[in-house]
Amino acid sequence: xxxxxxxxxxxxxxxxxxxxxxxxxxxxxxxxxxxxxxxxxxxxxxxxxxxxxxxxxxxxxxxxxxxxxxxxxxxxxxxxxxxxxxxxxxxxxxxxxxxxxxxxxxxxxxxxxxxxxxxxxxxxxxxxxxxxxxxxxxxxxxxxxxxxxxxxxxxxxxxxxxxxxxxxxxxxxxxxxxxxxxxxxxxxxxxxxxxxxxxxxxxxxxxxxxxxxxxxxxxxxxxxxxxxxxxxxxxxxxxxxxxxxxxxxxxxxxxxxxxxxxxxxxxxxxxxxxxxxxxxxxxxxxxxxxxxxxxxxxxxxxxxxxxxxxxxxxxxxxxxxxxxxxxxxxxxxxxxxxxxxxxxxxxxxxxxxxxxxxxxxxxxxxxxxxxxxxxxxxxxxxxxxxxxxxxxxxxxxxxxxxxxxxxxxxxxxxxxxxxxxxxxxxxxxxxxxxxxxxxxxxxxxxxxxxxxxxxxxxxxxxxxxxxxxxxxxxxxxxxxxxxxxxxxxx
Numbered sequence: 001x002x003x004x005x006x007x008x009x010x011x012x013x014x015x016x017x018x019x020x021x022x023x024x025x026x027x028x029x030x031x032x033x034x035x036x037x038x039x040x041x042x043x044x045x046x047x048x049x050x051x052x053x054x055x056x057x058x059x060x061x062x063x064x065x066x067x068x069x070x071x072x073x074x075x076x077x078x079x080x081x082x083x084x085x086x087x088x089x090x091x092x093x094x095x096x097x098x099x100x101x102x103x104x105x106x107x108x109x110x111x112x113x114x115x116x117x118x119x120x121x122x123x124x125x126x127x128x129x130x131x132x133x134x135x136x137x138x139x140x141x142x143x144x145x146x147x148x149x150x151x152x153x154x155x156x157x158x159x160x161x162x163x164x165x166x167x168x169x170x171x172x173x174x175x176x177x178x179x180x181x182x183x184x185x186x187x188x189x190x191x192x193x194x195x196x197x198x199x200x201x202x203x204x205x206x207x208x209x210x211x212x213x214x215x216x217x218x219x220x221x222x223x224x225x226x227x228x229x230x231x232x233x234x235x236x237x238x239x240x241x242x243x244x245x246x247x248x249x250x251x252x253x254x255x256x257x258x259x260x261x262x263x264x265x266x267x268x269x270x271x272x273x274x275x276x277x278x279x280x281x282x283x284x285x286x287x288x289x290x291x292x293x294x295x296x297x298x299x300x301x302x303x304x305x306x307x308x309x310x311x312x313x314x315x316x317x318x319x320x321x322x323x324x325x326x327x328x329x330x331x332x333x334x335x336x337x338x339x340x341x342x343x344x345x346x347x348x349x350x351x352x353x354x355x356x357x358x359x360x361x362x363x364x365x366x367x368x369x370x371x372x373x374x375x376x377x378x379x380x381x382x383x384x385x386x387x388x389x390x391x392x393x394x395x396x397x398x399x400x401x402x403x404x405x406x407x408x409x410x411x412x413x414x415x416x417x418x419x420x421x422x423x424x425x426x427x428x429x430x431x432x433x434x435x436x437x438x439x440x441x442x443x444x445x446x447x448x449x450x451x452x453x454x455x456x457x458x459x460x461x462x463x464x465x466x467x468x469x470x471x472x473x474x475x476x477x478x479x480x481x482x483x484x485x486x487x488x489x490x
Contacts, residue, residue, distance in 0.1 A: 026433045027419050028086050033120075034378050035059050040116060044108050052091035052101065058109060059083075060091050061102055065375035068417050072099075072358050072368060078420075085423040099359075102367045110370060114209055114230075117377060121206055122233070124385045128203040128404055131334075133325065134237040134259075136202035138338040139244065141219040142345045143193040146357045146365050155362030156192040156214045190215075194357070194369055197222035200341040202239065202334070204384060205404040207344065207377040212366055220249045227256040237261060237320070239338040242465055247287050250300055254319055261318045261326070261334060265465030268317070270304065271477065277470045281306045284321065285470060286481075293480055304468065307332050315468050340405070344376075347409040352376050376409065383412040386438040411440035 041054040063082050067075035076095040083090050092098035102109065122129055129135065146152040195217035199208040209230060211222040223244065238253055238260045245268050253260045270277075271286040282305035293299075303321050307314060309332055316335065320326040349355035354372045359365045387402055415436035473481065 023419055023433055024086060024423055027423070028088075030382050030433075031059050031062065031086075031088075034382065035062060035113070035116075041108070041112055044112065046105065046108075050101075053089070054105075054109075056089050057091035057098070057101060058113065059088060061098065061109075061371055062375060062378060063088075063420070064098065065371040066379070066413070066416055066420070070353065070358065082420050082423065099364050099367060102371070103363050106367060106370065113374060117374075117381065118208065120381060121201065121204055124381075124388060125204050126388060130235075131203055132330070133235050134334075135233040135235060136237055136239060136334060136337065137208055137232065138200045138202045138239045138341050139198065139219075139223055140200075140241065140338075140341045140345070141195060141197045141217075141222070141243075142349075143195055143215060144349065144354055144357055144369060146192045146194060146362075147360050148189075148192060149360045151360065151362045152192040152365060153190075155365075156194055157190045194365060195219075195222075196345075196369070196373075197226075198341060198344065198373075199223070199226060200344055202337045202340060203404070205340055205344070205407065206380055206384070207373055210373055212369060220244055220246065224249060224252045227252050227258070232256065232258060235259075237326075237334070239334055241338070242267065247289055247292055247300065250287060250302075250319070254300065259319045261316060261320075261331060263335065263465070264304075264315050264317045264468045266467060266469060267465075268468045270302075270317075270468055270470045271299075272470050272472050277304060278306075278467060282315075285317075286473075288477070288481075293477065296484075298484065299481065304470070305331065307335075309335060314465070317468075348373060348376055351410045351413055376413075379412050379416060380407065380409060383407055383437045383440050386434055387441070390438040406441045408440050408442045411442075412437060415440055 035055060035058045037053075037055045037059075039055075040058075044054070046054060060079060060083055064072075064075055064079040067078045069075050069078065073095050076098060080090060080093075082088075092101060146156060193215040195213045195215055196210060197213075197217070197219050198210040200206070201208045209226055211217075211225060213222065220243075223238075223240075234257075236258045238258055240260070240262045242263045242265055244260075244262050245264060250260060268287075269289070271288055272283065273286070274283060277283045277285060282303070285302055285304045286299045287302055288299035300319070301321065303318050303323075305316050305318070305328060307316055307328055316331050318326060318331070352372050352375070354369065357365055357368055359368045384404060384407060387407060390402075415433060418436070419433045
């Protein structure tokens with residue numbers, strides 16, 4: 001073999017070795033950026049007999065949640081190997097030790113990591129952090145299924161009899177129920193499911209915070225709980241669909257010094273001080289139910305507006321009364337952006353593969369789901385950082401300007417998992433981890449078929465939302481409104 005060939009081969013081996021060390025260094029730097037080792041949990045108190053450092057345990061849990069395997073125990077074994085390759089101290093040497101520690105200090109880890117995540121999101125968010133004056137936060141709910149165990153059934157299969165014609169029969173569970181007598185068609189047992197209510201930053205397209213509960217949990221109750229327990233940026237505009245309605249719910253947002261934008265229909269009753277609101281296409285209305293009126297609680301002064309999104313005409317209700325601060329065009333655009341939370345749930349269930357959870361104990365189910373959402377959020381955050389920094393270094397043409405909607409969760413997770421598999425292997429020297437994250441974008445192509453062909457026809461059993469019920473103030477309600485105004489003035 002000639003000296004030149006030997007020299008070329010040696011050069012390639014050195015390149016691979018440098019890249020190998022670089023990938024390990026880059027991955028370790030990303031983990032330290034997401035969960036720093038410089039006292040993130042310094043203000044928190046842990047049991048005096050623990051033998052692990054909270055920051056190192058959190059890093060190990062994050063690497064565990066990023067694994068691809070379906071079994072949580074196998075994922076833990078793979079995470080141990082990754083921690084060994086990265087020279088990260090193994091805070092928990094067994095799966096039981098890890099899950100028990102995360103279960104015991106679930107609230108502590110959740111609070112500190114959520115605060116740190118939100119500060120990082122604001123730091124790198126740039127022009128996408130606010131849209132004009134608003135920080136846009138959308139919310140929605142979904143369910144994830146758990147294994148059918150006694151623990152999960154007791155925790156998540158809460159009775160939900162409903163209010164229909166057969167509710168009393170389901171509640172009594174008598175032998176007279178026809179389905180129970182029919183052996184060929186026995187009733188199916190209730191599936192244990194976890195209810196997820198997520199608040200989602202619409203500009204950055206990142207999970208902001210979330211709450212978990214049994215299958216019959218209240219979305220609005222979860223949102224009110226988050227409003228009461230957490231802090232939100234100034235001028236936050238909360239966006240929701242037609243399920244997030246009601247005086248108490250809207251008042252909780254206003255009391256938290258926020259504003260809201262929701263879709264409304266026939267499930268909402270409002271009062272008008274002026275002429276026919278529906279004929280005028282909107283106006284100032286009052287939300288003031290009779291029980292709140294009689295108890296002396298203040299009315300909510302809101303703005304109702306009719307818009308057209310696609311081919312659908314719908315009514316939107318907001319606490320922002322000034323059209324200059326929130327125009328009709330912005331209302332349409334913001335409500336379209338809110339639909340991205342559905343894509344986030346799809347990523348959690350398909351890409352992260354958590355449509356069916358694996359843990360067989362209810363307390364561990366919460367831990368598994370918490371860290372799955374957290375791992376998804378952290379992965380999206382580091383991809384966003386690299387994509388925004390690349391856009392700043394290499395400005396694109398206006399038509400090619402980067403937006404967070406271009407980010408691909410699937411390609412992001414694929415790049416992270418590939419890096420973890422190749423920490424001890426030779427890798428391509430021209431394609432490091434940061435480059436892969438910067439290019440983790442959705443594929444853009446021209447559709448050759450009509451999009452309408454891909455969607456199912458509308459559900460005929462689902463009734464249309466209808467128009468909100470707006471009635472004019474009568475003499476009695478006007479009198480009470482005047483008395484309330486005089487009381488406020490005094």
